[in-house]
Amino acid sequence: MTTATAPAFPTTWSRxxxxxxxxxxxxxxxxxxxxxxxxxxSVEVNWMRVWEGLDRGLRFIQGFLLPDFxxxxxxxxxxxxxxxxMAVTSTVAGVAIxxxxxxxxxxxxxxxxxxxxxxxxxxxxxxxQEIIIAILFVAMFGFGPFAGFLTLxxxxxxxxxxxxxxxxxxxxESQAEAVRATGxxxxxxxxxxxxxxxxxxxxxxxxxxxxxxxxxxxxxxxVGAGGVxxxxxxxxxxxxxxSAAAILILIILIVMAAxxxxxxxxxxxx
Amino acid sequence: MLRLxxxxxxxxxxxxxxxxxxxxxxxxxxVGLIGPSGAGKSTLIRCINRLVEPSAGKISLGDLDIxxxxxxxxxxARRRIGMIFQEYALVERLTVxxxxxxxxxxYVGFWRSFFRKFPPExxxxxxxxxxxxxxxxxxxxxxxxxxxGQRQRVGIARALEQDPDLLLIDExxxxxxxxxxxxxxRLIIEICDExxxxxxxNIHDVALAQQFVQRIIGLQGGKVVFDGSPDELDxxxxxxxxGEEDWSATIRKVxxxxxGTEDSAEEIAAALDRERLAGxx
Numbered sequence: 001m002t003t004a005t006a007p008a009f010p011t012t013w014s015r016x017x018x019x020x021x022x023x024x025x026x027x028x029x030x031x032x033x034x035x036x037x038x039x040x041x042s043v044e045v046n047w048m049r050v051w052e053g054l055d056r057g058l059r060f061i062q063g064f065l066l067p068d069f070x071x072x073x074x075x076x077x078x079x080x081x082x083x084x085x086m087a088v089t090s091t092v093a094g095v096a097i098x099x100x101x102x103x104x105x106x107x108x109x110x111x112x113x114x115x116x117x118x119x120x121x122x123x124x125x126x127x128x129q130e131i132i133i134a135i136l137f138v139a140m141f142g143f144g145p146f147a148g149f150l151t152l153x154x155x156x157x158x159x160x161x162x163x164x165x166x167x168x169x170x171x172x173e174s175q176a177e178a179v180r181a182t183g184x185x186x187x188x189x190x191x192x193x194x195x196x197x198x199x200x201x202x203x204x205x206x207x208x209x210x211x212x213x214x215x216x217x218x219x220x221x222x223v224g225a226g227g228v229x230x231x232x233x234x235x236x237x238x239x240x241x242x243s244a245a246a247i248l249i250l251i252i253l254i255v256m257a258a259x260x261x262x263x264x265x266x267x268x269x270x
Numbered sequence: 271m272l273r274l275x276x277x278x279x280x281x282x283x284x285x286x287x288x289x290x291x292x293x294x295x296x297x298x299x300x301v302g303l304i305g306p307s308g309a310g311k312s313t314l315i316r317c318i319n320r321l322v323e324p325s326a327g328k329i330s331l332g333d334l335d336i337x338x339x340x341x342x343x344x345x346x347a348r349r350r351i352g353m354i355f356q357e358y359a360l361v362e363r364l365t366v367x368x369x370x371x372x373x374x375x376x377y378v379g380f381w382r383s384f385f386r387k388f389p390p391e392x393x394x395x396x397x398x399x400x401x402x403x404x405x406x407x408x409x410x411x412x413x414x415x416x417x418x419g420q421r422q423r424v425g426i427a428r429a430l431e432q433d434p435d436l437l438l439i440d441e442x443x444x445x446x447x448x449x450x451x452x453x454x455x456r457l458i459i460e461i462c463d464e465x466x467x468x469x470x471x472n473i474h475d476v477a478l479a480q481q482f483v484q485r486i487i488g489l490q491g492g493k494v495v496f497d498g499s500p501d502e503l504d505x506x507x508x509x510x511x512x513g514e515e516d517w518s519a520t521i522r523k524v525x526x527x528x529x530g531t532e533d534s535a536e537e538i539a540a541a542l543d544r545e546r547l548a549g550x551x
Contacts, residue, residue, distance in 0.1 A: 172362075174355060174356075174357060174359040175359055175360070175361045175362070177321055177355075177359065178353065178355055178359035178360070178361075178425075178428075179361065179372055179375065180321065180348075181319055181321060181348060181351070181353040181438075182348065182349065182353075182372055182373050182374075182375050182376055182428070182432055183345045183346065183347075183348035183349035183375065183376025183377075183432070184345075184372070184375035184376060184383075185345065185375075185380065187380045188375045188380055188383050191380075191383070191384055192361060192364070192368075192372050192375060192383070193361055196361050196362070196363040196364050197361070197362075197363065199363070200363075
């Protein structure tokens with residue numbers, strides 16, 4: 001202990017491995033590798049079909065190079081109009097329903113039973129992909145945009161209520177405490193301490209959901225829930241790749257426009 | 271008058287924050303509450319308006335037993351207790367005026383507050399208070415556009431807008447520079463004097479407490495270990511509150527100070543600032 005020589009410190013250091021036991025670490029690595037090799041081996045590729053498909057793919061790309069906006073313009077216009085209507089109405093309805101559910105699903109302001117119910121609604125809405133819900137609603141309410149509207153509204157709840165609830169749980173608690181200390185009631189605390197803190201994010205998320213809903217409206221059209229997806233599906237079925245390309249290009253343009261404008265609005269809100 | 275009797279708080283985690291705390295605050299008296307971090311200062315003042323639910327004991331404000339109140343009764347009692355916070359706790363995205371008017375939330379209904387339709391006398395009072403704390407020019411600014419000192423003034427105006435019978439003040443100067451700290455403390459003391467308001471001020475800075483308050487309560491491990499005038503604070507008492515340390519530079523020289531309180535206030539402030547810079551407080 002009292003020797004005059006300085007203790008010898010090591011000159012190398014390496015980060016301790018995430019899994020400490022070496023044999024377990026190597027077993028896991030080898031196991032993962034083996035599984036991957038087997039999994040890749042089990043995929044059957046029909047090379048004949050790939051060859052035939054190449055030809056079709058080529059025509060598709062050609063269609064894209066020469067998109068045809070004119071010959072199906074009427075159908076495209078109706079489809080787009082339906083899709084946009086579906087996107088806007090379902091976002092408005094979805095947000096209107098999501099806000100109370102989101103508030104109820106925030107553990108820091110909602111009592112436990114309300115919290116449990118609201119979280120259950122969110123989980124239910126999130127557990128199914130839009131297409132599955134769309135198939136269900138098409139079966140219940142028939143083909144057309146109404147089924148699409150219901151699908152997208154329902155999907156919006158799971159998305160928006162969950163993110164809103166999480167945002168409310170992340171608020172600066174001291175601001176809420178200060179408002180509570182003045183003798184404010186529960187609703188006053190929500191409107192004076194919580195709403196100002198979460199509003200910019202709520203608006204940002206709603207705009208984001210609007211363009212998700214527009215994109216989804218194109219997808220659920222394929223299972224019969226109206227919108228431009230139905231038009232796209234028809235064009236594909238008829239091998240009219242040039243019209244299909246026109247539709248895809250329009251979708252891209254609209255999503256881009258939504259992206260830029262929502263970015264601008266969000267910046268302005270802060 | 272505020273009276274605490276046998277107040278105790280045990281958190282759900284089993285931590286004993288307060289043990290059998292009893293004292294009385296007379297009308298118009300400003301009490302400084304000192305003690306190390308974790309001594310229970312914040313818990314104590316939050317128990318008084320039941321932002322933290324006390325485990326045992328009795329708190330009476332005038333004739334009202336706060337610990338026995340129902341939810342509605344508690345809201346009414348909270349209206350009478352103004353609170354000022356460490357990091358100001360202003361609602362940052364609301365305007366200065368909305369923050370001050372939120373002091374009236376306990377008195378107006380939900381829809382009136384939602385549409386910001388406060389009674390004319392409340393609005394008038396808010397303007398008067400903002401003028402009193404020197405913020406007339408910032409009425410429509412957002413709270414997060416103000417400096418620290420200005421924000422704390424808004425916090426003070428919000429508490430006063432409640433027209434309270436008691437002020438609870440939690441570390442009002444903890445995030446402010448030494449000069450602003452003194453200005454804020456002076457403002458709080460002046461306002462308490464003007465209105466004969468009793469107040470409890472949690473404070474970390476012993477020298478600042480000595481300079482401004484009439485009575486000091488020392489808390490250690492959730493128990494009251496000192497209750498007396500600022501002049502009685504000596505090395506022994508500070509050791510009892512905070513533990514062993516060299517206190518010689520922290521303690522105000524009582525005899526020197528008694529002679530020249532009025533004319534040497536600037537000097538004292540400067541000396542205190544030096545102490546703070548030296549890291550002794």
